[in-house]
Amino acid sequence: xxxxxxxYLKPEDIRKLAGYEFAPRALVEGYLAGRHRSRARGSxxxxxxxxxxxxxxxxxxxxxxxxxxxxxxxxxxxxQETDMECHVFLDxxxxxxxxxxxxxxxxASFFTAALCYLVVRHNDRVSLQIFDEGIRRFFPPGSTGRxxxxxxxxxxxxxxxxxxxxxxxxxRSFPLLKRRGTLIVVSDFFDDPAAIxxxxxxxxxxxxxxxxxxxxAPEELELERRGLLHFVDLEDGRRVIAHTDSLxxxxxxxMRAHIASLRELSVRRKVDYVLARTDTHYFNLFDRxxx
Amino acid sequence: MSFVFLNAILWPLAALAAxxxxxxxxxRSKPPVYRFSSVExxxxxxxxxxxxxxxxxxxxxxxxxxxxxxxxxxxxxxLYFASRALAGPLGRKNVVVIVDATGSMGCNEGGRTRxxxxxxxxxxxxxxxxxxxxANVVWLDAEPDAVFPExxxxxxxxxxALSRAELRPQTGDIAGALRLAVSMLENQDGRxxxxxxxxxxxxxxxxxxxxxxxxxxxxxxxxAQGDGENGALTDLVVDPPAPLKGEEVTIHAEVANYSARPxxxxxxxxxxxxxxxxxxxxxxxxxxxxxxxxxxxxxxxHTATVSLNEDRFTADDRRWAVIQVADSLSVGVSGTNTAxxxxxxxxxxxxxxxxxxxxxxxxxxxEAAYDAVFLADxxxxxxxxxxxxxxxxxxxxxxxxxxxxxxxLLAAAGVDASRVPAEAAWEILSGPxxxxxxxxxxxxxxxxxxxxxxxxxxxxxxxxxxxPGDAAAAGETLxxxxxxxxxxxxxxxxxxxxxxxxxxxxxxxxxxARVEFVPFLGELLLSSRSARGGGATxxxxxxxxxxxxxREILASDVTLQHGAGEALPVLAQREAEGTxxxxxxxxxxxxxxxxYEGEAQQVTAVNFPAxxxxxxxxxxxxxxxxxxxxxxxxxRARELRDGLPLWPYLLLAVVGWALLEGGVQVWAxxx
Numbered sequence: 001x002x003x004x005x006x007x008y009l010k011p012e013d014i015r016k017l018a019g020y021e022f023a024p025r026a027l028v029e030g031y032l033a034g035r036h037r038s039r040a041r042g043s044x045x046x047x048x049x050x051x052x053x054x055x056x057x058x059x060x061x062x063x064x065x066x067x068x069x070x071x072x073x074x075x076x077x078x079x080q081e082t083d084m085e086c087h088v089f090l091d092x093x094x095x096x097x098x099x100x101x102x103x104x105x106x107x108a109s110f111f112t113a114a115l116c117y118l119v120v121r122h123n124d125r126v127s128l129q130i131f132d133e134g135i136r137r138f139f140p141p142g143s144t145g146r147x148x149x150x151x152x153x154x155x156x157x158x159x160x161x162x163x164x165x166x167x168x169x170x171x172r173s174f175p176l177l178k179r180r181g182t183l184i185v186v187s188d189f190f191d192d193p194a195a196i197x198x199x200x201x202x203x204x205x206x207x208x209x210x211x212x213x214x215x216x217a218p219e220e221l222e223l224e225r226r227g228l229l230h231f232v233d234l235e236d237g238r239r240v241i242a243h244t245d246s247l248x249x250x251x252x253x254x255m256r257a258h259i260a261s262l263r264e265l266s267v268r269r270k271v272d273y274v275l276a277r278t279d280t281h282y283f284n285l286f287d288r289x290x291x
Numbered sequence: 292m293s294f295v296f297l298n299a300i301l302w303p304l305a306a307l308a309a310x311x312x313x314x315x316x317x318x319r320s321k322p323p324v325y326r327f328s329s330v331e332x333x334x335x336x337x338x339x340x341x342x343x344x345x346x347x348x349x350x351x352x353x354x355x356x357x358x359x360x361x362x363x364x365x366x367x368x369x370l371y372f373a374s375r376a377l378a379g380p381l382g383r384k385n386v387v388v389i390v391d392a393t394g395s396m397g398c399n400e401g402g403r404t405r406x407x408x409x410x411x412x413x414x415x416x417x418x419x420x421x422x423x424x425x426a427n428v429v430w431l432d433a434e435p436d437a438v439f440p441e442x443x444x445x446x447x448x449x450x451x452a453l454s455r456a457e458l459r460p461q462t463g464d465i466a467g468a469l470r471l472a473v474s475m476l477e478n479q480d481g482r483x484x485x486x487x488x489x490x491x492x493x494x495x496x497x498x499x500x501x502x503x504x505x506x507x508x509x510x511x512x513x514x515a516q517g518d519g520e521n522g523a524l525t526d527l528v529v530d531p532p533a534p535l536k537g538e539e540v541t542i543h544a545e546v547a548n549y550s551a552r553p554x555x556x557x558x559x560x561x562x563x564x565x566x567x568x569x570x571x572x573x574x575x576x577x578x579x580x581x582x583x584x585x586x587x588x589x590x591x592x593h594t595a596t597v598s599l600n601e602d603r604f605t606a607d608d609r610r611w612a613v614i615q616v617a618d619s620l621s622v623g624v625s626g627t628n629t630a631x632x633x634x635x636x637x638x639x640x641x642x643x644x645x646x647x648x649x650x651x652x653x654x655x656x657x658e659a660a661y662d663a664v665f666l667a668d669x670x671x672x673x674x675x676x677x678x679x680x681x682x683x684x685x686x687x688x689x690x691x692x693x694x695x696x697x698x699x700l701l702a703a704a705g706v707d708a709s710r711v712p713a714e715a716a717w718e719i720l721s722g723p724x725x726x727x728x729x730x731x732x733x734x735x736x737x738x739x740x741x742x743x744x745x746x747x748x749x750x751x752x753x754x755x756x757x758x759p760g761d762a763a764a765a766g767e768t769l770x771x772x773x774x775x776x777x778x779x780x781x782x783x784x785x786x787x788x789x790x791x792x793x794x795x796x797x798x799x800x801x802x803x804a805r806v807e808f809v810p811f812l813g814e815l816l817l818s819s820r821s822a823r824g825g826g827a828t829x830x831x832x833x834x835x836x837x838x839x840x841x842r843e844i845l846a847s848d849v850t851l852q853h854g855a856g857e858a859l860p861v862l863a864q865r866e867a868e869g870t871x872x873x874x875x876x877x878x879x880x881x882x883x884x885x886x887y888e889g890e891a892q893q894v895t896a897v898n899f900p901a902x903x904x905x906x907x908x909x910x911x912x913x914x915x916x917x918x919x920x921x922x923x924x925x926x927r928a929r930e931l932r933d934g935l936p937l938w939p940y941l942l943l944a945v946v947g948w949a950l951l952e953g954g955v956q957v958w959a960x961x962x
Binding site: 096098188229231234239 | 322323324325326327328329330331332333334335336337339340344959960
């Protein structure tokens with residue numbers, strides 16, 4: 001894997017990632033026995049609970065000591081360690097093409113590539129969904145090197161376009177995810193926070209651990225004072241003429257309110273929210289994901 | 292109201308008014324395109340703030356347009372002409388500028404006198420006239436006169452005359468000045484205007500009529516800037532006016548406080564080598580008096596100078612009084628062959644300060660100068676001469692006996708001579724009768740008021756002259772008989788005339804033998820002295836001074852000296868009984884001394900007219916109430932004629948618009 005040479009996953013980045021381990025604090029359900037604690041009771045050594053025997057259960061799992069004391073059949077259940085599935089949602093709408101120093105989509109792609117690498121490196125499974133207002137591309141979970149190469153290629157081919165609808169994309173993606181795991185959404189979240197979290201509700205109820213990475217360029221956070229400007233929306237082409245001198249302050253306030261709204265809803269729903277400024281290195285984001 | 296643009300050629304610049312609008316539209320339509328991730332927030336903000344921003348934008352656009360328009364107007368140099376102003380710049384005009392040159396115009400306001408301001412304003416008026424216009428300047432003083440004998444076109448000469456003009460401490464003949472101005476404008480083609488430049492001092496102008504023909508426009512230009520607080524010497528009285536050597540003289544000075552605050556004044560008196568002073572406090576807008584007492588030890592002409600500590604208006608801070616001190620009173624007694632003449636002469640001889648001599652009216656020279664003449668007899672031929680003496684201030688005491696010219700003398704005293712018989716009737720009384728003082732409050736009886744000197748009318752009379760009732764009615768009865776018939780009657784006209792109906796003959800009266808008689812006679816003489824004391828005279832500024840002598844003299848031998856300064860030119864006028872030497876108008880206040888062959892003959896005090904000391908002007912509104920155009924102080928007549936240049940106001944407006952625009956912009960940014 002060290003010989004891979006992709007735009008968004010450079011050898012030097014791989015070397016740096018050697019020190020990171022992707023281990024989100026969440027339960028996963030996996031097919032293979034692995035490092036991650038699973039809600040599926042299995043044959044591990046960690047006792048979980050007793051439950052009454054029902055026909056069809058493996059008689060080997062019956063705890064005969066309990067039967068001896070209570071004259072009833074109970075089964076010992078154990079926590080099962082399994083492999084993790086990480087589902088990465090990458091916003092590729094037109095607004096992600098904004099950014100002076102580095103477009104947000106590139107920044108997000110670097111992060112996504114490194115994240116996929118980390119997951120695969122630990123034999124966990126990673127899926128990738130590139131979306132805008134709908135699902136543009138979907139790569140089911142996989143943990144092979146080939147799978148990773150496919151993801152890298154898809155990231156390189158990916159271009160910003162079309163309007164955003166994070167909520168719609170999340171709703172459409174839900175049936176595609178067979179197993180619960182970690183859901184990582186990388187987007188600029190130019191959508192209604194309430195709608196986004198309404199769409200996330202299904203994932204949360206199913207037990208997904210959700211991470212939101214809010215990618216924003218510095219000039220989006222603080223509007224530059226460049227006099228009168230003819231603003232053109234990258235997504236829908238809407239136009240508005242406004243003076244940045246008079247706009248900067250209310251815009252900054254509106255943006256901060258938007259971020260605060262996302263952060264507040266995240267806290268309520270126990271969702272991990274991270275503001276990712278494109279003028280900071282994406283490695284910093286792993287601090288929230290790795291142990 | 293109209294406007295004239297001096298740079299009308301620049302009117303196309305008015306198109307610049309559209310620049311802000313064009314810039315506004317252009318700047319809004321062509322801003323640089325900025326592809327932004329999402330304009331959702333921006334749209335939301337713009338929608339929210341549009342309700343505020345749009346009016347702000349319009350306001351800014353309005354202010355900027357106003358700024359440009361004002362700038363364009365500034366370069367167009369507009370002139371404003373008020374509807375009630377002087378005639379406009381078009382058409383021929385005839386303008387007479389009346390410049391107030393009276394004493395109050397000497398008030399110093401803002402570093403220059405009202406007169407200097409008036410001359411400057413008048414000059415401004417003239418400077419606004421064109422070569423086709425005609426003008427003249429009339430000086431408003433005691434004798435109004437004009438620079439040109441008729442309307443002229445030489446504005447330069449008029450302006451030079453204004454720049455050379457000097458103030459005259461005189462009162463002004465307002466009606467005369469207006470008459471002169473109106474007469475000059477008569478028969479003049481074109482518009483006719485009188486511009487009256489004055490301080491409109493209330494004391495002089497309150498009752499003045501500013502009536503001019505309807506065809507003449509009168510513009511009043513007030514140059515007074517305030518009430519002109521002033522302390523002034525308004526009067527100086529010497530009592531007695533012609534004292535005798537050693538007699539106590541009271542010099543009474545009246546000081547006025549023409550201000551709203553109490554004023555402390557020190558009054559100084561300079562009299563010969565002596566210098567005295569007294570302090571007094573004068574309430575606001577009040578007058579107060581101060582008296583100095585003095586005895587002159589030497590006869591002659593003395594000058595008393597009273598002064599105040601100087602204030603802003605110095606012209607009225609000094610007054611002069613010329614006092615003729617006599618060694619004795621010169622008295623002539625006619626009819627010494629009569630009992631009255633004889634007793635008069637004897638009694639007068641007892642008075643050390645009287646120089647009495649018998650006179651013969653028939654041989655009396657015309658130039659005879661007596662302080663008093665006692666006539667116990669006479670004939671009608673001398674009546675005119677005595678009337679003349681009476682007119683010159685000589686006191687006359689006449690016994691209405693046979694031959695005494697009572698009628699003509701009474702006629703000279705203002706009594707209808709046709710109703711007064713030439714002689715009074717002599718009446719032998721059946722029994723003795725007494726006389727009594729009829730006017731105890733009269734100054735004549737002041738000495739006897741305490742009773743120490745007896746009763747001045749305390750004689751017993753067995754005969755008397757009966758004066759006709761009409762004669763007594765025209766005068767003041769000083770002593771009357773017990774039955775009410777007048778015994779001593781006084782008439783005032785120039786000098787004092789007494790009709791003496793009290794017999795002094797010892798056979799019919801014991802009055803002459805009484806001790807009160809001599810003091811009474813002395814009091815009669817002292818109280819009858821003329822206010823005009825021989826060589827001491829008084830005049831007002833602007834008056835022509837005159838000196839009359841009873842012989843023929845040359846003007847070259849006479850000089851009239853003003854104080855210690857240079858001599859004034861004089862002119863000798865031959866008269867039937869001598870020479871009258873007259874001077875030019877006495878322009879300044881002070882002491883003028885007539886000298887003949889180097890010897891002082893007569894001294895005249897010329898004092899500042901008290902009327903001019905109250906410097907308060909009439910409010911402009913009151914002047915306007917007279918239906919005339921009136922301008923407040925500080926406004927320039929030239930602005931009315933040439934138009935008021937609006938560029939300073941426009942410049943101010945430009946600055947104002949700019950500041951306002953900046954303020955609105957800051958406000959827009961903050962909202």
